[in-house]
Amino acid sequence: MRLKIFLVILSLILVFVAGCIQGDSNSGLYYGNTSSLSNSNTSSNGEISGKCYHVVDGDTIDVEGVGRVRFVGVNTPERGQSGYAEAKEFVKSRCLYKTVSLDVDDKKQHDKYDRTLAVVYVDGMNLNQELLKKGYAEIMFIPPSEFNPYSWS
Numbered sequence: 001m002r003l004k005i006f007l008v009i010l011s012l013i014l015v016f017v018a019g020c021i022q023g024d025s026n027s028g029l030y031y032g033n034t035s036s037l038s039n040s041n042t043s044s045n046g047e048i049s050g051k052c053y054h055v056v057d058g059d060t061i062d063v064e065g066v067g068r069v070r071f072v073g074v075n076t077p078e079r080g081q082s083g084y085a086e087a088k089e090f091v092k093s094r095c096l097y098k099t100v101s102l103d104v105d106d107k108k109q110h111d112k113y114d115r116t117l118a119v120v121y122v123d124g125m126n127l128n129q130e131l132l133k134k135g136y137a138e139i140m141f142i143p144p145s146e147f148n149p150y151s152w153s
Contacts (some may be wrong), residue, residue: 046101059085070115073149075140087136
């Protein structure tokens with residue numbers, strides 16, 4: 001009887017661990033390789049897509065089915081700094097409640113806060129690049145990265 005209980009518990013643990021490795025599409029949390037995410041909403045500009053349901057600030061958004069996304073290669077002002085409200089409002093006006101496409105950084109898919117690092121596309125426009133061009137962001141290149149933000153300006 002104890003062996004049977006042990007095997008059931010072991011099976012549940014293995015199922016849980018396998019789910020964490022592949023990702024839990026209900027929670028929007030993913031562990032491991034983001035390229036293994038299956039999302040029927042793909043775009044020619046990005047690997048995965050989803051609706052932006054929250055704008056955290058000028059360089060961070062929340063996307064359905066993905067979770068928190070950090071715009072790779074750029075940095076906008078933080079809360080309390082000059083330009084914060086303008087950068088956040090620009091991103092809100094471009095992507096809030098819209099479908100965004102994400103080109104996830106193949107060399108480093110998550111930052112130290114477990115946010116997905118990506119170039120964000122809205123209506124075919126590279127929003128990371130637009131933040132730089134409009135003066136809402138500065139380049140923030142942290143290797144390794146497949147993207148060269150210096151080529152966007």
